[in-house]
Amino acid sequence: MSDKKKSNIFQRLGESQVWKSIIRSGIPRTRRQRMMSVLNSVFLHLHPVRLPRHAVKVKFTWCMGGLTFFLFLVLTITGILLMFYYRPTVEYAYTDMIDLGEQVPLGIMREIHRWGAHAMVITVWLHMFRVFMTGSYKPPREFNWVVGVILLTLTLLLSFTGYLLPWDQLAIWAVTVGSNMARATPFLGHEGPGAALLALGDINFVNIGSDVKFALLGGRFVGEAALLRFYVLHCIGLPFIVMILMAIHFWRIRKDGGISGPT
Amino acid sequence: METFKHLVNILAHPTIMLTVGMLVFLFFFPPNDWFEKWNRRLRLNFLWTKKGFYFVMFLMVVFFLFGLTDPNFSLIIKKPDNVPIIGLIFFVFIFLWISMNQALKNDNLIEAGEKPEEYNDPEDKVLVWPDLVYIEFIALILCMSLLLIWSIGLEAPLEGPANPAESPNPSKAPWYFLGLQEMLVYFDPWLAGVVFPSLIILGLMAIPYLDTNPEGAGYYSYKQRRLAIPIYLFGWMILWVALIVIGTFLRGPNWNFFGPFEFWDLHKLVPLTNINLSEIIYIKWFNRGLPENILVREIFGFLIVFGYFLLLPPLLAKTAFKKLHQNLGNFKFGFFIFLLLCMLSLPIKMYLRWLFNLKYLIAIPEFFFNI
Numbered sequence: 270m271s272d273k274k275k276s277n278i279f280q281r282l283g284e285s286q287v288w289k290s291i292i293r294s295g296i297p298r299t300r301r302q303r304m305m306s307v308l309n310s311v312f313l314h315l316h317p318v319r320l321p322r323h324a325v326k327v328k329f330t331w332c333m334g335g336l337t338f339f340l341f342l343v344l345t346i347t348g349i350l351l352m353f354y355y356r357p358t359v360e361y362a363y364t365d366m367i368d369l370g371e372q373v374p375l376g377i378m379r380e381i382h383r384w385g386a387h388a389m390v391i392t393v394w395l396h397m398f399r400v401f402m403t404g405s406y407k408p409p410r411e412f413n414w415v416v417g418v419i420l421l422t423l424t425l426l427l428s429f430t431g432y433l434l435p436w437d438q439l440a441i442w443a444v445t446v447g448s449n450m451a452r453a454t455p456f457l458g459h460e461g462p463g464a465a466l467l468a469l470g471d472i473n474f475v476n477i478g479s480d481v482k483f484a485l486l487g488g489r490f491v492g493e494a495a496l497l498r499f500y501v502l503h504c505i506g507l508p509f510i511v512m513i514l515m516a517i518h519f520w521r522i523r524k525d526g527g528i529s530g531p532t
Numbered sequence: 533m534e535t536f537k538h539l540v541n542i543l544a545h546p547t548i549m550l551t552v553g554m555l556v557f558l559f560f561f562p563p564n565d566w567f568e569k570w571n572r573r574l575r576l577n578f579l580w581t582k583k584g585f586y587f588v589m590f591l592m593v594v595f596f597l598f599g600l601t602d603p604n605f606s607l608i609i610k611k612p613d614n615v616p617i618i619g620l621i622f623f624v625f626i627f628l629w630i631s632m633n634q635a636l637k638n639d640n641l642i643e644a645g646e647k648p649e650e651y652n653d654p655e656d657k658v659l660v661w662p663d664l665v666y667i668e669f670i671a672l673i674l675c676m677s678l679l680l681i682w683s684i685g686l687e688a689p690l691e692g693p694a695n696p697a698e699s700p701n702p703s704k705a706p707w708y709f710l711g712l713q714e715m716l717v718y719f720d721p722w723l724a725g726v727v728f729p730s731l732i733i734l735g736l737m738a739i740p741y742l743d744t745n746p747e748g749a750g751y752y753s754y755k756q757r758r759l760a761i762p763i764y765l766f767g768w769m770i771l772w773v774a775l776i777v778i779g780t781f782l783r784g785p786n787w788n789f790f791g792p793f794e795f796w797d798l799h800k801l802v803p804l805t806n807i808n809l810s811e812i813i814y815i816k817w818f819n820r821g822l823p824e825n826i827l828v829r830e831i832f833g834f835l836i837v838f839g840y841f842l843l844l845p846p847l848l849a850k851t852a853f854k855k856l857h858q859n860l861g862n863f864k865f866g867f868f869i870f871l872l873l874c875m876l877s878l879p880i881k882m883y884l885r886w887l888f889n890l891k892y893l894i895a896i897p898e899f900f901f902n903i
């Protein structure tokens with residue numbers, strides 16, 4: 270190394286004890302350093318070190334899986350910020366929404382969260398579409414496709430549970446339309462075919478106070494209990510499952526031989 | 533201009549739009565030689581060339597810009613929660629084009645005995661740092677900028693405070709569930725809201741196990757997967773995206789149909805004349821009352837439904853799907869054909885409704901069992 274290069278501030282930084290304690294391989298300049306920087310980082314280590322040429326092209330993957338993940342992260346961060354201000358009760362939910370737009374500095378968290386959620390639904394679909402069109406669900410990747418379908422369902426459910434939280438007319442009626450279907454579940458909903466069969470004499474086991482709709486809403490209609498249930502599912506329950514499944518999804522991509530390609 | 537708007541209003545009706553859509557679909561995505569012949573003859577693959585791309589994009593942009601000038605249509609497309617659906621329409625076309633464009637190129641390469649475009653020498657790899665990392669970085673910045681612009685420009689909607697006593701008309705589910713809500717027009721909630729969604733999820737999960745065709749793995753292609761791709765695209769584009777578009781833009785008060793340029797009139801009267809199969813047969817044809825016994829009353833409906841699910845599969849296994857049946861074996865083939873028939877039952881029920889005003893094939897409201 271020449272002295273001239275040594276005087277470069279970035280070079281000096283990269284050689285410093287602090288930097289090297291964090292990123293061991295220094296500034297990634299040489300081929301070896303570049304490989305090490307991927308290997309040594311928790312986050313970059315989601316990737317392999319080297320990839321076939323087609324796999325890094327935008328026209329192959331459209332980056333859709335990655336963008337879905339990115340949007341999920343954006344939603345997590347904005348969601349945490351929203352939780353500072355929002356109280357899931359019939360009394361406060363709606364007024365907290367108004368305050369979020371009017372009182373809170375940088376009041377576009379709600380916008381980013383809502384539009385980001387719409388965007389994530391679209392990117393998941395497009396990602397699935399890409400995976401289908403490249404036939405990437407074929408062996409050995411069958412199971413990862415299945416994990417993906419569960420992720421898709423959970424993404425829709427996350428979106429749906431979040432829809433209720435503003436507690437405005439749009440929210441409760443959209444969720445009413447959605448949850449009304451639950452009462453028609455065969456055997457398990459009180460207006461579903463077969464539910465009448467689950468009875469002992471005069472006692473119906475599946476009635477308006479014990480069917481799946483009741484379980485979903487914590488009541489007969491969309492009210493206080495439903496708001497709390499949807500809030501807990503939206504902020505903790507579903508994200509928790511989604512994160513576990515995403516971990517499996519990413520792990521499996523690597524274990525199934527990396528991104529698919531022609532042989 | 534008015535006549536044009538009037539024409540669009542008529543053409544947008546599901547009866548016409550979906551019929552045309554389904555017919556055209558088979559020519560654009562030919563599942564067999566006959567359709568492919570016509571696909572060639574009509575030069576439909578023009579759509580997947582650059583010119584075709586600009587052509588369609590131009591038409592779509594002009595249509596929406598024109599729509600903005602119409603007071604009724606602009607009300608609908610400017611509704612904040614509907615903006616993503618306009619985005620969806622464009623994205624679906626753009627990405628369909630990207631995949632079909634590459635698929636046709638690869639089809640030609642494969643026909644010439646070469647490897648698909650994606651193929652590269654296994655030894656010749658690129659480093660993730662920097663080749664992938666910088667692409668991800670750019671994609672991330674673009675995505676975040678778009679999201680920020682969208683968020684600054686468009687306020688998230690907030691309507692009046694929740695009021696359980698006053699239901700808005702129409703009450704719509706969130707847009708990604710509008711396909712299901714549209715299904716509710718034709719099927720009871722236990723089917724449209726519970727059984728079919730479960731089957732959609734199950735069917736999607738089953739795809740890798742039912743599609744045993746080893747070709748076309750890991751690259752874009754069409755010809756090698758002439759069965760899988762049309763089925764998937766039919767389910768996704770027509771039964772999913774198109775129904776969402778109808779549900780968002782064309783369903784107004786009382787879930788009545790309204791053309792894009794039509795005023796959402798709360799009092800639009802649509803005569804409800806739907807009748808059940810049992811009523812058609814006993815009352816209209818036999819000129820007598822409905823039998824008391826439920827089973828006798830609904831026997832014809834049961835025969836049709838059982839025939840559809842039990843007789844059609846073996847018939848198809850011997851005729852149209854002979855090869856597939858041999859490849860899959862009885863069990864997998866049975867499952868595949870069951871899912872396919874369920875999927876097709878939606879358009880079939882739609883046509884039964886449109887042509888004969890048929891409400892239910894089997895109607896046993898006593899047990900909430902209506903099909």
Ligand code: HEM
Nearest residue numbers: 330333334335337338397405413414417418420421528529
């Ligand atoms: C929350 C949702 C999801 C996230 C965050 C996600 C993320 C990813 C990422 C980052 C990749 C790497 C390649 C790429 O970007 O295309 C990938 C690949 C894959 N995804 Fe997903 N995905 C999700 C949902 C789905 C869904 C809904 C499906 C299918 C039904 C699916 C099936 C697959 C398969 C089979 C691969 C391997 C593709 C290949 O090897 O070419 N994923 N996913």
